[in-house]
Amino acid sequence: xLDIRPNTPIEDYMxxxxxxxxxxxxxxxxxxxxxxxxxxxxxxxxxxxKSPLGLDYIDKSKPVxxxxxxxxxxxxxxxxxxxxxxxxxxxxxxxxxxxxxxTIEKIVESGGEPIPIRPNMDAVVIGVLKxxxxxxxxxxxxxxxxxxxxxxxxxxxxxxLTENFDNLVVSCGTPCTCLGMSQGFRGxxxxxxxxxxxxxxxxxxxxxxxxxxxxxxxxxxxYSTYGFFDTMDYVEVPFPCNRFWDVKVWDWLxxxxxxxxxxxxxxxxxx
Numbered sequence: 426x427l428d429i430r431p432n433t434p435i436e437d438y439m440x441x442x443x444x445x446x447x448x449x450x451x452x453x454x455x456x457x458x459x460x461x462x463x464x465x466x467x468x469x470x471x472x473x474x475k476s477p478l479g480l481d482y483i484d485k486s487k488p489v490x491x492x493x494x495x496x497x498x499x500x501x502x503x504x505x506x507x508x509x510x511x512x513x514x515x516x517x518x519x520x521x522x523x524x525x526x527x528t529i530e531k532i533v534e535s536g537g538e539p540i541p542i543r544p545n546m547d548a549v550v551i552g553v554l555k556x557x558x559x560x561x562x563x564x565x566x567x568x569x570x571x572x573x574x575x576x577x578x579x580x581x582x583x584x585x586l587t588e589n590f591d592n593l594v595v596s597c598g599t600p601c602t603c604l605g606m607s608q609g610f611r612g613x614x615x616x617x618x619x620x621x622x623x624x625x626x627x628x629x630x631x632x633x634x635x636x637x638x639x640x641x642x643x644x645x646x647x648y649s650t651y652g653f654f655d656t657m658d659y660v661e662v663p664f665p666c667n668r669f670w671d672v673k674v675w676d677w678l679x680x681x682x683x684x685x686x687x688x689x690x691x692x693x694x695x696x
Contacts, residue, residue: 427459427469428454428455428458429454430454433450433451433452433453435449435586435690436449436664438663440675440678440679440682441683443682444689445682445689446689447691447692448586449664449693450463450692450694451463451664451694451695451696453466454502456696459502459505461696462502462696463693464498464499464502465502465506467578468502468506468570469506469510471483471566471570471572472506472512482572483512483566484564487562487563488514488562489513489564489566490515490517490554490557490558490564491515491516491517491566492516492517492518492542492547492551493516493532494547495518495519495521495523495524495525496653500531500532500537501528501531501532501537503537504533504535504536505536505537507536507537507566508535513538514537515540516532516537516539517541517557518541518542519542519545520542520543521544540554569599569601571599575601576605578605579604579605579608580605580608580609583605583609583610584610587609587612587690590612590690591612591687591689592615592616592686592687592689592690593606593610593614593616593690593692594616594689594692595615595618595692596617596670596673596674597617597618597619597646598619599629600617600621600625600626600629601629602694604629604635606692607635607644608633608635612687612688614644615644616645616678616685617644617645617646617647618646618647618649618673618678619649620649620653626648627639630644649677651673653669653670654669656668657676660675662675665696666696667694671694674691675691
C-alpha cells in the first residue's frame with residue numbers, strides 16, 4: 426500500500442524578524458517506506474496517466490527504467506510506487522564510491538532492480554541507460570518527469586493553495602517542478618533559487634512560455650553560487666529540509682527577506 430500524504434501542512438516560522446509560511450511537502454512521504462519528498466503524488470500520476478486516446482501513458486508490459494543520481498530520491502520513489510502499481514522497475518545509478526549505499530538498499534527494499542553504470546557525466550550515463558533500455562526492451566520513464574501530466578499537476582496544485590500569498594519561494598532544479606509551480610501561482614511574485622545551469626533553465630522557461638514573466642521580473646531567478654553537493658551544514662533551518670537544494674533557498678531567503686514585500690510562502694520540496 427502506498428502511504429502518500431499530499432495534504433501536507435503549511436506552518437509559519439520567523440526568519441530574521443519576518444513571518445514565513447512553509448509548505449511542508451517533506452511530509453508527503455514517511456521517510457521509511459517512501460522518501461520525504463514533494464514529488465510522490467505527481468510520480469504516481471505519471472504511472473497512472475491515460476493518454477487522450479485511451480492508451481496507457483507508460484507501457485505496463487515492459488520494465489520501466491530510470492537514471493538516478495546520488496542526490497535524488499527518484500530511484501527509491503519510482504521503485505516503491507512502480508512496484509506497488511505492478512511495474513517492473515530498473516534503476517540505473519553511477520557505480521561510484523560516492524553513491525549512497527543506503528539509496529541502493531532502499532531501491533532493493535522497494536522492489537526495484539539497481540543497474541550499475543560506469544560513472545561519467547549525467548548526459549553520458551543517461552545515454553548508456555537509454556541504450557540498455559532499447560537493447561533490453563525497457564521503457565524509459567520520462568527523465569526529470571518532463572511530461573505534461575507532471576507539470577500540470579504542479580500548476581493545478583499550486584493554483585489551489587496559493588491565492589492567499591503574495592510571494593512564492595522555491596528551489597529550481599531540472600526544472601520541471603518549478604515550471605508548473607510558476608504557471609500556477611496566483612500571487613504577485615515567484616522567486617526561484619536555481620541549483621542548475623542558467624542556460625538549461627532558460628531553455629525550459631522559453632519552451633513552456635515563461636520567458637516573458639522572467640524578463641518582466643514577475644518570475645525572478647537567482648542562480649546559486651554554491652555547489653550542488655555543498656550541504657551548507659552551517660545554515661540552520663527550523664524544519665527538516667534537503668541539504669542539496671532547499672537549504673540553499675532558505676539561506677537565500679534569509680539574506681533577502683527584507684527586500685520582499687507581502688506574505689511569503691516557502692515551498693519545502695524534501696527532507
